[in-house]
Amino acid sequence: MAAYTYNGKNIDADEEGYLLNINEWNEDLAGQIAKDEGVAMTSEHWEVVNFLREYYSEYQIAPAVRVLTKAIGKKMGADKGNNKYLYELFPYGPAKQACKIAGLPKPTGCV
Amino acid sequence: MLHTVNKSPFEKNALESCLSHAVEGASILLIEDGVYAALGGTSTAARMAEAAKRFKVFVLGPDLAARGMDAGRLVEGVGIVDYEGFVDLVAEHPTSQAWL
Amino acid sequence: MDEMESGVVKKFMFVNRKAPYGTIYALEVLEMVLISAAFDQDVHLAFVDDGVFQLKKGQDTKALGQKNFSPTYRALDGYDIEKLYVEAESMAERGLTEADLLVPVEVLSRADMGALMNEMDVVLTA
Numbered sequence: 001m002a003a004y005t006y007n008g009k010n011i012d013a014d015e016e017g018y019l020l021n022i023n024e025w026n027e028d029l030a031g032q033i034a035k036d037e038g039v040a041m042t043s044e045h046w047e048v049v050n051f052l053r054e055y056y057s058e059y060q061i062a063p064a065v066r067v068l069t070k071a072i073g074k075k076m077g078a079d080k081g082n083n084k085y086l087y088e089l090f091p092y093g094p095a096k097q098a099c100k101i102a103g104l105p106k107p108t109g110c111v
Numbered sequence: 112m113l114h115t116v117n118k119s120p121f122e123k124n125a126l127e128s129c130l131s132h133a134v135e136g137a138s139i140l141l142i143e144d145g146v147y148a149a150l151g152g153t154s155t156a157a158r159m160a161e162a163a164k165r166f167k168v169f170v171l172g173p174d175l176a177a178r179g180m181d182a183g184r185l186v187e188g189v190g191i192v193d194y195e196g197f198v199d200l201v202a203e204h205p206t207s208q209a210w211l
Numbered sequence: 212m213d214e215m216e217s218g219v220v221k222k223f224m225f226v227n228r229k230a231p232y233g234t235i236y237a238l239e240v241l242e243m244v245l246i247s248a249a250f251d252q253d254v255h256l257a258f259v260d261d262g263v264f265q266l267k268k269g270q271d272t273k274a275l276g277q278k279n280f281s282p283t284y285r286a287l288d289g290y291d292i293e294k295l296y297v298e299a300e301s302m303a304e305r306g307l308t309e310a311d312l313l314v315p316v317e318v319l320s321r322a323d324m325g326a327l328m329n330e331m332d333v334v335l336t337a
Contacts, residue, residue: 059286060278064249067289119230119261121304144233147264152306173274177232179267179281184306193274 004032018099018106022056025103034101037092045089045101051075052102062107065095113204117143117211120155125210130162138167140192140200146174149189156186163188171197223247224255224328226336227262231281232272236337237265238280243335245283248290255331256287257324258316259298263305266297266312284314298324 004011004019006029012020017033019025030049034041041049051072055063063071073081080086086094095107114133118125126141126148133139139162141149148159149170162168163186172191175182182191192200201207225244229236247254258266265281272279287295295316302308302318309318319327328334 058282060280060282061245061286063286063289064245067248067286071289117233119233122229122261144230144261147230147261147305150306154304156306174232177270177272177275177277177279178230178264179269179271181269 004029006032016100016106019103022103022105030101030103033103037097037101039090039097039101041101045098047076047080048072048086048089048094048098049102052098052104056102056104062099062102062104063095064107065093068095068098068107112137113200113207114139115207115209116141116145116148117209119144120148120159121153126155127158129208129210130158130166133166135165136167138169138200138204140197141168141170141189142174142197143171146170146178146180149175149185150180151184151186159186160188169196169200220251220253221332222253222255222330224257224331224334226257226259226328226334227265228260228336230261230264231270232275232277237262240335240337241280241283244287244292245290248292253294254292255294255296255327256292257296257298257328259301259321259324261301261305263297263301263307266314266316267307268311268313281313287314296324296327 002013002015002017004013011024011029014020017036031041039045052062052068055071069081069083069086072086090097099105099107112133114129114137116126116129116139120126126145129139148155150156168189169192170185170189172193175191225240227237227240231237244254244256266284270279270281295314296319297312297316298321299318300321
Protein backbone atom coordinates (compact mmCIF):
# COMPACT_ATOMS: atom_id res chain seq x y z
CA MET A 1 0.00 0.00 0.00
CA ALA A 2 1.28 3.42 -0.97
CA ALA A 3 0.98 6.49 1.18
CA TYR A 4 1.52 10.24 1.09
CA THR A 5 2.97 12.27 3.90
CA TYR A 6 1.23 15.47 4.90
CA ASN A 7 2.22 17.55 7.95
CA GLY A 8 4.21 14.58 9.20
CA LYS A 9 1.11 12.37 8.98
CA ASN A 10 0.77 9.32 6.76
CA ILE A 11 -2.18 9.44 4.34
CA ASP A 12 -3.02 5.96 3.04
CA ALA A 13 -3.49 5.33 -0.65
CA ASP A 14 -4.00 2.23 -2.80
CA GLU A 15 -1.24 0.74 -4.95
CA GLU A 16 -2.06 3.17 -7.79
CA GLY A 17 -1.98 6.22 -5.53
CA TYR A 18 -5.71 6.85 -5.03
CA LEU A 19 -6.54 8.00 -1.49
CA LEU A 20 -8.32 5.40 0.63
CA ASN A 21 -10.19 8.03 2.62
CA ILE A 22 -11.58 10.95 0.64
CA ASN A 23 -11.94 12.96 3.86
CA GLU A 24 -8.18 13.16 4.28
CA TRP A 25 -7.87 15.24 1.11
CA ASN A 26 -6.90 18.89 1.10
CA GLU A 27 -5.55 21.30 -1.50
CA ASP A 28 -1.94 21.03 -0.33
CA LEU A 29 -2.09 17.25 -0.59
CA ALA A 30 -3.65 17.62 -4.06
CA GLY A 31 -0.66 19.73 -5.06
CA GLN A 32 1.65 17.01 -3.80
CA ILE A 33 -0.17 14.25 -5.69
CA ALA A 34 -0.14 16.42 -8.83
CA LYS A 35 3.60 16.92 -8.50
CA ASP A 36 4.12 13.14 -8.28
CA GLU A 37 2.02 12.83 -11.43
CA GLY A 38 4.10 15.47 -13.21
CA VAL A 39 1.17 17.89 -13.45
CA ALA A 40 1.77 21.57 -12.75
CA MET A 41 -1.53 22.78 -11.37
CA THR A 42 -3.09 25.90 -12.95
CA SER A 43 -6.50 27.46 -12.44
CA GLU A 44 -7.72 25.31 -15.39
CA HIS A 45 -6.56 22.15 -13.60
CA TRP A 46 -8.23 23.24 -10.37
CA GLU A 47 -11.46 23.91 -12.24
CA VAL A 48 -11.59 20.25 -13.31
CA VAL A 49 -10.47 18.92 -9.91
CA ASN A 50 -13.10 20.98 -8.12
CA PHE A 51 -15.73 19.89 -10.62
CA LEU A 52 -14.88 16.26 -9.89
CA ARG A 53 -15.17 16.79 -6.16
CA GLU A 54 -18.60 18.38 -6.62
CA TYR A 55 -19.66 15.50 -8.88
CA TYR A 56 -18.53 12.97 -6.30
CA SER A 57 -20.27 14.78 -3.49
CA GLU A 58 -23.51 14.75 -5.46
CA TYR A 59 -23.44 11.21 -6.91
CA GLN A 60 -20.97 9.28 -4.69
CA ILE A 61 -18.95 8.03 -7.67
CA ALA A 62 -16.08 9.26 -9.78
CA PRO A 63 -17.44 9.63 -13.34
CA ALA A 64 -16.17 7.67 -16.34
CA VAL A 65 -14.17 9.85 -18.71
CA ARG A 66 -16.88 10.36 -21.31
CA VAL A 67 -19.41 11.21 -18.61
CA LEU A 68 -16.96 13.74 -17.18
CA THR A 69 -16.31 15.26 -20.61
CA LYS A 70 -20.02 15.64 -21.30
CA ALA A 71 -20.76 17.08 -17.85
CA ILE A 72 -17.94 19.61 -18.12
CA GLY A 73 -19.17 20.63 -21.57
CA LYS A 74 -22.62 21.20 -20.12
CA LYS A 75 -21.32 23.36 -17.29
CA MET A 76 -18.30 25.15 -18.77
CA GLY A 77 -18.93 25.09 -22.51
CA ALA A 78 -17.82 23.03 -25.49
CA ASP A 79 -14.30 24.55 -25.56
CA LYS A 80 -13.62 22.73 -22.27
CA GLY A 81 -15.93 19.74 -22.61
CA ASN A 82 -13.77 17.92 -25.14
CA ASN A 83 -11.04 15.29 -25.03
CA LYS A 84 -8.31 17.50 -26.47
CA TYR A 85 -8.64 20.19 -23.80
CA LEU A 86 -8.91 17.70 -20.93
CA TYR A 87 -6.05 15.45 -22.10
CA GLU A 88 -3.81 18.49 -22.46
CA LEU A 89 -4.44 19.28 -18.81
CA PHE A 90 -4.18 15.65 -17.66
CA PRO A 91 -2.09 13.68 -20.18
CA TYR A 92 -2.64 10.31 -18.45
CA GLY A 93 -6.40 10.63 -18.66
CA PRO A 94 -8.65 13.37 -17.27
CA ALA A 95 -10.79 10.98 -15.27
CA LYS A 96 -8.03 8.76 -13.89
CA GLN A 97 -5.41 11.42 -13.21
CA ALA A 98 -7.69 14.26 -12.13
CA CYS A 99 -9.61 11.90 -9.82
CA LYS A 100 -6.37 10.91 -8.15
CA ILE A 101 -5.46 14.57 -7.59
CA ALA A 102 -9.01 15.25 -6.37
CA GLY A 103 -8.66 12.47 -3.77
CA LEU A 104 -11.44 10.38 -5.34
CA PRO A 105 -11.41 6.65 -6.01
CA LYS A 106 -10.61 5.39 -9.51
CA PRO A 107 -13.58 6.13 -11.80
CA THR A 108 -16.41 3.61 -11.89
CA GLY A 109 -17.00 2.30 -15.38
CA CYS A 110 -13.41 2.90 -16.40
CA VAL A 111 -12.42 -0.20 -18.38
CA MET B 112 -36.00 -14.59 25.18
CA LEU B 113 -34.81 -11.94 22.71
CA HIS B 114 -35.39 -12.81 19.06
CA THR B 115 -33.58 -10.97 16.27
CA VAL B 116 -34.73 -11.10 12.65
CA ASN B 117 -32.50 -9.75 9.88
CA LYS B 118 -34.34 -10.83 6.71
CA SER B 119 -36.94 -9.01 4.66
CA PRO B 120 -40.41 -10.48 5.31
CA PHE B 121 -41.15 -10.16 1.59
CA GLU B 122 -38.27 -12.41 0.64
CA LYS B 123 -37.73 -14.95 3.43
CA ASN B 124 -39.93 -16.63 6.04
CA ALA B 125 -37.56 -15.93 8.97
CA LEU B 126 -39.99 -13.47 10.55
CA GLU B 127 -42.97 -15.76 10.06
CA SER B 128 -41.10 -18.65 11.63
CA CYS B 129 -39.97 -16.43 14.53
CA LEU B 130 -43.52 -15.18 15.18
CA SER B 131 -44.96 -18.67 15.20
CA HIS B 132 -42.35 -19.99 17.63
CA ALA B 133 -41.98 -17.06 20.04
CA VAL B 134 -43.93 -17.30 23.28
CA GLU B 135 -46.19 -14.58 24.69
CA GLY B 136 -44.23 -11.65 26.13
CA ALA B 137 -41.02 -12.34 24.19
CA SER B 138 -39.00 -9.45 22.74
CA ILE B 139 -38.41 -9.25 18.99
CA LEU B 140 -35.81 -6.92 17.48
CA LEU B 141 -35.88 -6.26 13.74
CA ILE B 142 -32.46 -5.47 12.26
CA GLU B 143 -30.85 -5.10 8.79
CA ASP B 144 -33.37 -6.07 6.06
CA GLY B 145 -35.68 -7.25 8.85
CA VAL B 146 -36.65 -3.62 9.49
CA TYR B 147 -38.94 -3.65 6.44
CA ALA B 148 -41.37 -5.74 8.50
CA ALA B 149 -41.95 -2.71 10.73
CA LEU B 150 -43.44 -0.60 7.91
CA GLY B 151 -47.10 0.25 7.83
CA GLY B 152 -49.22 -0.02 4.68
CA THR B 153 -47.51 -3.16 3.40
CA SER B 154 -48.79 -6.66 2.70
CA THR B 155 -47.23 -7.84 5.98
CA ALA B 156 -48.27 -4.88 8.18
CA ALA B 157 -51.42 -6.50 9.62
CA ARG B 158 -49.42 -9.54 10.71
CA MET B 159 -46.89 -7.26 12.42
CA ALA B 160 -49.59 -5.15 14.11
CA GLU B 161 -51.07 -8.32 15.57
CA ALA B 162 -47.61 -9.51 16.69
CA ALA B 163 -46.92 -6.17 18.39
CA LYS B 164 -49.83 -6.91 20.73
CA ARG B 165 -48.41 -10.25 21.87
CA PHE B 166 -44.70 -9.39 21.86
CA LYS B 167 -42.47 -6.42 22.59
CA VAL B 168 -41.35 -5.46 19.09
CA PHE B 169 -38.41 -3.15 18.40
CA VAL B 170 -36.66 -1.97 15.27
CA LEU B 171 -33.05 -0.79 14.99
CA GLY B 172 -33.03 2.94 14.15
CA PRO B 173 -29.76 3.11 12.15
CA ASP B 174 -30.94 0.28 9.86
CA LEU B 175 -34.25 2.06 9.36
CA ALA B 176 -32.54 5.38 8.51
CA ALA B 177 -30.12 3.73 6.07
CA ARG B 178 -33.11 2.43 4.11
CA GLY B 179 -34.84 5.80 3.99
CA MET B 180 -37.73 4.77 6.23
CA ASP B 181 -38.97 7.41 8.64
CA ALA B 182 -40.35 6.65 12.08
CA GLY B 183 -43.78 8.02 11.12
CA ARG B 184 -44.41 5.05 8.82
CA LEU B 185 -44.04 2.28 11.38
CA VAL B 186 -46.73 -0.17 12.44
CA GLU B 187 -48.31 0.94 15.75
CA GLY B 188 -46.73 -0.65 18.80
CA VAL B 189 -43.22 -1.00 17.32
CA GLY B 190 -40.51 0.86 19.24
CA ILE B 191 -37.22 2.21 17.86
CA VAL B 192 -33.90 1.48 19.57
CA ASP B 193 -30.36 2.64 18.80
CA TYR B 194 -27.19 0.54 19.16
CA GLU B 195 -27.12 1.18 22.93
CA GLY B 196 -30.72 0.01 23.13
CA PHE B 197 -29.71 -3.13 21.21
CA VAL B 198 -27.01 -3.83 23.79
CA ASP B 199 -29.46 -3.18 26.63
CA LEU B 200 -31.95 -5.65 25.14
CA VAL B 201 -29.26 -8.32 24.88
CA ALA B 202 -28.20 -7.64 28.48
CA GLU B 203 -31.78 -7.75 29.78
CA HIS B 204 -32.55 -11.15 28.30
CA PRO B 205 -30.76 -14.25 29.53
CA THR B 206 -30.99 -15.83 26.07
CA SER B 207 -31.28 -14.62 22.53
CA GLN B 208 -32.07 -16.30 19.27
CA ALA B 209 -31.10 -15.05 15.81
CA TRP B 210 -33.52 -15.93 12.98
CA LEU B 211 -31.16 -15.70 10.01
CA MET C 212 -13.97 1.27 -27.04
CA ASP C 213 -14.17 2.37 -30.68
CA GLU C 214 -14.30 -1.17 -32.02
CA MET C 215 -17.26 -1.84 -29.72
CA GLU C 216 -19.25 0.96 -31.30
CA SER C 217 -19.44 -0.80 -34.61
CA GLY C 218 -20.75 -3.95 -32.93
CA VAL C 219 -24.31 -5.16 -32.67
CA VAL C 220 -26.41 -3.42 -30.04
CA LYS C 221 -28.21 -5.87 -27.80
CA LYS C 222 -31.04 -5.33 -25.38
CA PHE C 223 -29.68 -5.84 -21.87
CA MET C 224 -31.75 -5.91 -18.73
CA PHE C 225 -30.45 -5.82 -15.18
CA VAL C 226 -33.16 -7.04 -12.82
CA ASN C 227 -32.82 -5.84 -9.22
CA ARG C 228 -34.64 -7.99 -6.67
CA LYS C 229 -32.73 -7.26 -3.44
CA ALA C 230 -32.98 -4.52 -0.84
CA PRO C 231 -29.86 -2.34 -0.38
CA TYR C 232 -27.33 -2.73 2.51
CA GLY C 233 -28.53 -6.08 3.91
CA THR C 234 -26.64 -7.83 1.12
CA ILE C 235 -24.08 -6.70 -1.45
CA TYR C 236 -26.21 -7.50 -4.53
CA ALA C 237 -27.73 -4.04 -5.06
CA LEU C 238 -24.36 -2.26 -5.03
CA GLU C 239 -22.71 -4.92 -7.22
CA VAL C 240 -25.44 -4.66 -9.86
CA LEU C 241 -25.20 -0.87 -9.82
CA GLU C 242 -21.45 -1.04 -10.48
CA MET C 243 -22.03 -3.56 -13.25
CA VAL C 244 -24.59 -1.21 -14.81
CA LEU C 245 -22.15 1.71 -14.74
CA ILE C 246 -19.48 -0.41 -16.41
CA SER C 247 -21.95 -1.69 -19.00
CA ALA C 248 -22.56 1.92 -20.07
CA ALA C 249 -19.10 1.91 -21.70
CA PHE C 250 -20.23 -0.73 -24.21
CA ASP C 251 -23.03 1.28 -25.83
CA GLN C 252 -25.69 -1.36 -25.43
CA ASP C 253 -29.43 -0.83 -25.00
CA VAL C 254 -29.51 -1.04 -21.21
CA HIS C 255 -32.71 -1.48 -19.21
CA LEU C 256 -32.98 -1.53 -15.41
CA ALA C 257 -35.86 -3.29 -13.71
CA PHE C 258 -36.75 -3.01 -10.03
CA VAL C 259 -39.00 -5.79 -8.75
CA ASP C 260 -39.67 -7.45 -5.37
CA ASP C 261 -37.40 -5.97 -2.64
CA GLY C 262 -35.36 -4.29 -5.41
CA VAL C 263 -37.84 -1.39 -5.31
CA PHE C 264 -36.39 -0.45 -1.90
CA GLN C 265 -33.11 0.50 -3.65
CA LEU C 266 -34.80 3.62 -5.05
CA LYS C 267 -36.38 4.79 -1.76
CA LYS C 268 -35.79 8.48 -1.10
CA GLY C 269 -34.11 9.71 2.09
CA GLN C 270 -31.55 6.93 2.70
CA ASP C 271 -29.11 7.94 5.43
CA THR C 272 -26.34 5.48 6.29
CA LYS C 273 -24.24 7.69 8.60
CA ALA C 274 -25.07 5.70 11.74
CA LEU C 275 -24.54 2.44 9.85
CA GLY C 276 -21.01 3.26 8.71
CA GLN C 277 -21.75 1.97 5.18
CA LYS C 278 -21.61 4.04 2.02
CA ASN C 279 -24.96 5.48 0.93
CA PHE C 280 -24.98 4.61 -2.78
CA SER C 281 -28.52 5.79 -3.48
CA PRO C 282 -27.34 9.15 -4.97
CA THR C 283 -25.57 7.16 -7.69
CA TYR C 284 -28.92 6.18 -9.25
CA ARG C 285 -29.31 9.87 -10.07
CA ALA C 286 -26.02 9.75 -12.02
CA LEU C 287 -27.34 7.06 -14.41
CA ASP C 288 -28.93 9.69 -16.63
CA GLY C 289 -25.44 11.15 -17.28
CA TYR C 290 -24.30 7.65 -18.31
CA ASP C 291 -27.18 7.62 -20.87
CA ILE C 292 -28.99 4.95 -18.88
CA GLU C 293 -32.52 6.25 -18.91
CA LYS C 294 -34.69 3.13 -19.10
CA LEU C 295 -35.69 2.45 -15.50
CA TYR C 296 -38.76 0.33 -14.81
CA VAL C 297 -40.41 -0.29 -11.46
CA GLU C 298 -43.09 -2.90 -10.87
CA ALA C 299 -46.38 -1.52 -9.54
CA GLU C 300 -47.36 -4.63 -7.57
CA SER C 301 -43.94 -4.80 -5.86
CA MET C 302 -44.31 -1.18 -4.73
CA ALA C 303 -47.89 -1.68 -3.50
CA GLU C 304 -46.98 -4.78 -1.46
CA ARG C 305 -44.28 -2.71 0.26
CA GLY C 306 -46.43 0.36 0.92
CA LEU C 307 -44.49 2.51 -1.56
CA THR C 308 -45.71 4.88 -4.27
CA GLU C 309 -43.89 6.61 -7.13
CA ALA C 310 -43.54 9.69 -4.86
CA ASP C 311 -41.21 7.62 -2.60
CA LEU C 312 -38.68 7.10 -5.40
CA LEU C 313 -35.54 9.20 -5.88
CA VAL C 314 -35.38 9.07 -9.69
CA PRO C 315 -37.96 9.27 -12.47
CA VAL C 316 -39.05 5.78 -13.56
CA GLU C 317 -41.66 4.09 -15.67
CA VAL C 318 -44.08 2.08 -13.54
CA LEU C 319 -45.15 -1.20 -15.15
CA SER C 320 -47.63 -3.88 -14.10
CA ARG C 321 -46.18 -7.30 -13.30
CA ALA C 322 -47.60 -8.62 -16.58
CA ASP C 323 -46.01 -5.82 -18.60
CA MET C 324 -42.71 -6.29 -16.78
CA GLY C 325 -42.74 -9.97 -17.68
CA ALA C 326 -43.43 -9.13 -21.31
CA LEU C 327 -40.57 -6.60 -21.35
CA MET C 328 -38.16 -9.16 -19.86
CA ASN C 329 -39.19 -11.52 -22.61
CA GLU C 330 -38.09 -9.01 -25.28
CA MET C 331 -34.52 -8.81 -23.99
CA ASP C 332 -31.43 -10.43 -25.55
CA VAL C 333 -29.63 -10.68 -22.20
CA VAL C 334 -31.16 -10.63 -18.70
CA LEU C 335 -29.07 -10.52 -15.52
CA THR C 336 -30.93 -10.91 -12.25
CA ALA C 337 -29.69 -10.40 -8.71
